[in-house]
Amino acid sequence: MQERSMFDYKGKKVVVIGGTSGINLGIACAFAAQGADVAVASRSIDKVNAAVDALKQVNGNGHHVGVSFDVRDPEAVTKGFAEIEAQFDYIDVLVSGAAGNFPARAKDLSVNGFKSVMDIDLLGSFQVIKQAYPLLVKGIKQNGPNSSASVIQISAPQAYVPMALQVHVCAAKAGVDMLTRTLAIEWGVDKIRVNSIVPGPIADTEGFDRLAPSKGLKSMIADSVPLKRNGQKQDIANAALFLASDMASYITGTILPVDGGWSLGGAGAAMDALAKHLPEQ
Numbered sequence: 001m002q003e004r005s006m007f008d009y010k011g012k013k014v015v016v017i018g019g020t021s022g023i024n025l026g027i028a029c030a031f032a033a034q035g036a037d038v039a040v041a042s043r044s045i046d047k048v049n050a051a052v053d054a055l056k057q058v059n060g061n062g063h064h065v066g067v068s069f070d071v072r073d074p075e076a077v078t079k080g081f082a083e084i085e086a087q088f089d090y091i092d093v094l095v096s097g098a099a100g101n102f103p104a105r106a107k108d109l110s111v112n113g114f115k116s117v118m119d120i121d122l123l124g125s126f127q128v129i130k131q132a133y134p135l136l137v138k139g140i141k142q143n144g145p146n147s148s149a150s151v152i153q154i155s156a157p158q159a160y161v162p163m164a165l166q167v168h169v170c171a172a173k174a175g176v177d178m179l180t181r182t183l184a185i186e187w188g189v190d191k192i193r194v195n196s197i198v199p200g201p202i203a204d205t206e207g208f209d210r211l212a213p214s215k216g217l218k219s220m221i222a223d224s225v226p227l228k229r230n231g232q233k234q235d236i237a238n239a240a241l242f243l244a245s246d247m248a249s250y251i252t253g254t255i256l257p258v259d260g261g262w263s264l265g266g267a268g269a270a271m272d273a274l275a276k277h278l279p280e281q
């Protein structure tokens with residue numbers, strides 16, 4: 001599947017947190033392909049370096065930057081954004097997508113296991129968006145009175161579909177979407193639009209492999225999607241290109257499912273079925 005070529009992000013400064021693999025790297029590459037300068041960040045320096053190489057392969061003319069930090073460490077996030085500011089000066093688009101997930105029955109999940117996911121997905125997102133805010137405001141000042149900035153959070157159907165094995169992720173991603181809706185209200189006056197994308201089950205990703213580790217389970221999930229297929233990374237990247245563009249200039253505070261209709265009904269039942277395959281502890 002090809003990304004649309006109707007967008008012009010030439011010279012735009014795009015930052016993708018958790019952008020070194022999977023869905024988020026797909027988003028980072030899609031922006032680079034449209035001419036953006038892209039910064040990616042995550043914990044593993046090896047993944048960061050590999051992602052920057054991938055961005056250079058997509059668009060060798062772009063100024064691409066890699067930063068390594070853990071979103072759970074406020075000081076490291078502050079330092080990371082200082083590095084980004086030194087390279088980019090300001091930010092036009094922030095994608096906040098760092099997350100952790102594993103399937104676990106609530107009765108077997110330790111409080112620390114629950115907390116780890118809350119710390120990465122929810123507190124981590126808040127920390128990241130807060131650090132990005134002054135740079136987004138700076139970008140709008142720099143780009144002139146008709147410009148705007150965009151924040152896109154990568155949520156999940158768990159935010160509003162209760163799912164077996166996912167009590168920690170459901171709680172965390174519900175919070176992520178409430179951040180989106182709240183910040184959209186507070187930051188509208190600053191001309192910063194804040195939206196969430198809700199990916200469905202996306203093929204060839206860590207997140208999907210963890211929930212549905214076998215080919216059989218993956219096709220069972222595909223069957224529970226109204227469009228009868230699992231998604232591709234490009235499906236999500238296309239939505240991000242749209243949401244950050246001027247074509248979406250009146251869209252803020254929205255929670256956009258890009259899931260083939262999975263969250264309309266199939267998602268909860270499919271996770272019930274998956275739960276039967278997780279061994280009892």
Ligand code: COA
Pocket residue numbers: 099100101102103104108109110111112113114116117206207210
């Ligand atoms: N089932 C139950 N509990 C689990 C678990 C699993 N599969 N994996 C981790 N935990 C628990 C640990 O037991 C620990 O709790 P404890 O101290 O009470 O034993 C807690 O979670 C933290 O584990 P730890 O391995 O120290 O965390 P970490 O900070 O190194 O890693 C995770 C964070 C657990 C979220 C890890 O899976 C991760 O790094 N994920 C990122 C990649 C990812 O999830 N991609 C998909 C995105 S959707």
Ligand code: NAP
Pocket residue numbers: 017018019020021022023024041042043044045047048069070071072097098099100101120124154155156157198199200201202203205206207208
């Ligand atoms: P992934 O490849 O594991 O992506 C997660 C990214 O976050 C990686 O770059 C990872 O890199 C980074 N990360 C994890 N913990 C971090 C931390 N503490 N600090 C900084 N960075 C951290 O997984 P994915 O499946 O593509 O998921 C991407 C996003 O899509 C997530 O927000 C997920 O919830 C959402 N999503 C996925 C699916 C799906 O089907 N895959 C469905 C719905 C929603 P490091 O390991 O280097 O830190």
